[in-house]
Amino acid sequence: MNAIVDFLGGDIVVTAIVKTVVAFAALLLTTLIVVWAERKVIADMQARIGPNRWGPYGILQTLADGIKLFFKEDFRPRTADKWTFALAPVLAMVPSLLAFAIVPIGDHITIGDRRIDLIVADLNIGILYFLAMGSIGVYGVVLAGWASGSKYPLLGGIRASAQMISYEIALGLSLVPVVLAAGSLSTVDIVAAQAGSVSNVSFFNGVPVLEQIAELFSFVPNWYIWSQWPAFFIFLIAGIAETNRAPFDLPEAETELIAGFHTEYSGIRFALFFLGEYVHVVIISAMAVTLFFGGWGGPKPDFLPWIWPIGWFVFKTGLFVYLFVWLRATMPRLRYDRLMWLGWKRLIPASLVWIMVTAVVNTEGVSRNARLVVFGILFVIVLFWLGKGDPRLTGAVTPQRRRVHGPS
Amino acid sequence: MNIEVVVFGVSFVVALGSSIAMLFAKNAVHVALFLVAAQVALALTFLLQGAYFIAAVQIIVYAGAIMVLFLFVVMLLGVDRREALIEPLSGQRTIAVGLGALLAAEIVYVAVKGTEFVIGGRGEDALVTINEDPGNVKALARALFSDYLLPFEATSVLLVVAIVGVMVLARRMGHEGFLRETTEDEGSEGAETDAEVPA
Numbered sequence: 001m002n003a004i005v006d007f008l009g010g011d012i013v014v015t016a017i018v019k020t021v022v023a024f025a026a027l028l029l030t031t032l033i034v035v036w037a038e039r040k041v042i043a044d045m046q047a048r049i050g051p052n053r054w055g056p057y058g059i060l061q062t063l064a065d066g067i068k069l070f071f072k073e074d075f076r077p078r079t080a081d082k083w084t085f086a087l088a089p090v091l092a093m094v095p096s097l098l099a100f101a102i103v104p105i106g107d108h109i110t111i112g113d114r115r116i117d118l119i120v121a122d123l124n125i126g127i128l129y130f131l132a133m134g135s136i137g138v139y140g141v142v143l144a145g146w147a148s149g150s151k152y153p154l155l156g157g158i159r160a161s162a163q164m165i166s167y168e169i170a171l172g173l174s175l176v177p178v179v180l181a182a183g184s185l186s187t188v189d190i191v192a193a194q195a196g197s198v199s200n201v202s203f204f205n206g207v208p209v210l211e212q213i214a215e216l217f218s219f220v221p222n223w224y225i226w227s228q229w230p231a232f233f234i235f236l237i238a239g240i241a242e243t244n245r246a247p248f249d250l251p252e253a254e255t256e257l258i259a260g261f262h263t264e265y266s267g268i269r270f271a272l273f274f275l276g277e278y279v280h281v282v283i284i285s286a287m288a289v290t291l292f293f294g295g296w297g298g299p300k301p302d303f304l305p306w307i308w309p310i311g312w313f314v315f316k317t318g319l320f321v322y323l324f325v326w327l328r329a330t331m332p333r334l335r336y337d338r339l340m341w342l343g344w345k346r347l348i349p350a351s352l353v354w355i356m357v358t359a360v361v362n363t364e365g366v367s368r369n370a371r372l373v374v375f376g377i378l379f380v381i382v383l384f385w386l387g388k389g390d391p392r393l394t395g396a397v398t399p400q401r402r403r404v405h406g407p408s
Numbered sequence: 409m410n411i412e413v414v415v416f417g418v419s420f421v422v423a424l425g426s427s428i429a430m431l432f433a434k435n436a437v438h439v440a441l442f443l444v445a446a447q448v449a450l451a452l453t454f455l456l457q458g459a460y461f462i463a464a465v466q467i468i469v470y471a472g473a474i475m476v477l478f479l480f481v482v483m484l485l486g487v488d489r490r491e492a493l494i495e496p497l498s499g500q501r502t503i504a505v506g507l508g509a510l511l512a513a514e515i516v517y518v519a520v521k522g523t524e525f526v527i528g529g530r531g532e533d534a535l536v537t538i539n540e541d542p543g544n545v546k547a548l549a550r551a552l553f554s555d556y557l558l559p560f561e562a563t564s565v566l567l568v569v570a571i572v573g574v575m576v577l578a579r580r581m582g583h584e585g586f587l588r589e590t591t592e593d594e595g596s597e598g599a600e601t602d603a604e605v606p607a
Binding site (some may be wrong): 013081083084087123124125128129131132134135136138139142143145146147154157158161165168185 | 411435437438441444448460461463464465467468471472473476477479480483484539543544545
């Protein structure tokens with residue numbers, strides 16, 4: 001045993017390998033459950049039963065589907081580019097899996113006298129790593145569209161790349177205020193900065209009556225959702241758009257593109273795209289929890305103190321996954337020009353404004369949360385005003401129509 | 409066996425192999441992909457040296473943003489036609505050989521001289537100590553926004569000028585001499601016109 005450990009380069013390396021394997025297995029298992037849960041929840045919302053044949057409540061359905069897809073014929077069009085066609089599904093899935101490395105799923109556990117942090121890698125550039133993996137993830141969809149060698153996948157791939165690049169900017173910008181507030185790019189530091197309660201953090205310090213009122217809210221945790229909620233909403237919208245799911249599922253719009261970039265994919269390669277999408281959903285949910293909802297933070301009873309943070313993290317992430325499913329079941333798809341309009345003309349300017357607000361407020365220090373709340377309200381008023389100005393958002397004003405072509 | 413040696417070996421092989429493959433690949437998309445692989449491998453070597461920020465930026469900016477745009481252009485312009493072997497710039501091969509030799513000489517010189525050029529002459533372990541005390545990102549930010557503020561701002565102005573210039577050049581002029589919105593108006597109005605036609 002020691003010989004193997006030394007061969008691999010000491011116990012740091014062994015710990016890293018074990019963490020990686022455990023995280024990988026856990027993430028894949030979660031994904032399988034999420035696929036099943038989505039089918040069950042959507043079925044419930046549509047007054048159906050959903051999968052119920054294999055296992056209790058049909059929980060093994062995803063496994064059955066996986067086995068089916070594994071044995072299905074692996075079809076490839078004659079016009080397809082052989083290597084790129086094979087590479088694309090892998091590129092769609094692997095970056096999402098890798099992004100999980102910087103998500104802290106719990107505090108730490110102690111085995112023997114060794115302290116093991118429940119995160120695969122606490123990088124001091126964690127947020128940048130998350131964005132880097134997101135930008136690599138674009139390749140899977142783009143290459144799938146191109147390599148399939150047929151029309152609809154190409155259209156889907158081009159749509160997807162335009163959408164993902166546009167919303168990646170908003171996603172990246174929405175993380176900047178959080179980084180500014182926490183003063184660190186490390187996800188562990190960001191979670192640590194959200195520990196404690198709101199009344200500890202100079203909410204109304206020095207103000208006589210309000211100080212006492214703030215004391216009453218000492219049970220409220222100091223999560224960034226309170227002070228950074230505009231950033232949170234931008235992150236959520238951009239995150240949903242990044243996963244290419246409803247209402248942003250234009251790259252795979254069945255009615256327009258015959259499923260878009262994965263039209264020509266079948267069997268295990270399609271399964272990789274499918275799994276990649278769900279891993280992405282889990283990652284975006286986990287990042288939303290980590291950045292805005294205190295990560296693994298929560299009440300910690302004495303009984304098994306290490307398991308509670310993991311439980312809180314899984315619970316919060318599960319709520320966000322539910323939100324994703326809920327949106328898919330209820331939201332209609334955006335039209336393409338509105339998608340671009342929302343991304344470039346609203347989300348990106350809005351996040352830039354919010355970055356400036358956070359930066360200005362952060363430099364002055366005292367009672368910054370109170371000021372952030374005020375600025376947040378101002379921000380929404382500005383947004384509302386901007387939205388009102390555009391007839392296409394409210395629909396109150398009929399846009400001026402010019403007959404460009406067609407019979408008059 | 410040292411794990412760093414393994415990581416270096418893998419990234420070295422990938423970077424060099426994909427760079428060579430890039431030169432010989434026939435398909436423009438494959439060339440772009442080999443370039444991406446080389447850039448990711450380079451990012452790994454940056455990580456290995458403790459330059460975390462540069463590694464992340466290398467992936468976000470080069471492998472992520474710029475190469476996706478490359479691919480986009482290559483895909484939209486059609487890559488099925490093989491590039492004709494006519495060189496638009498005369499004598500570019502001679503210049504390329506000369507510049508390549510210069511770069512090789514530079515690399516050899518730096519390698520022979522050792523680490524005194526690296527990290528401002530602070531030696532091999534400079535990054536390790538910097539990473540421990542103010543942290544990689546903080547140290548870089550301090551340098552960028554204090555000592556090198558003017559070059560930094562000048563570069564960003566240069567980029568903005570380039571973007572504005574491209575937009576002015578690429579947009580078609582309308583009949584009244586105003587810049588006409590080409591993409592959004594035509595796209596949406598076309599769709600609305602279609603929707604208006606009664607069944």
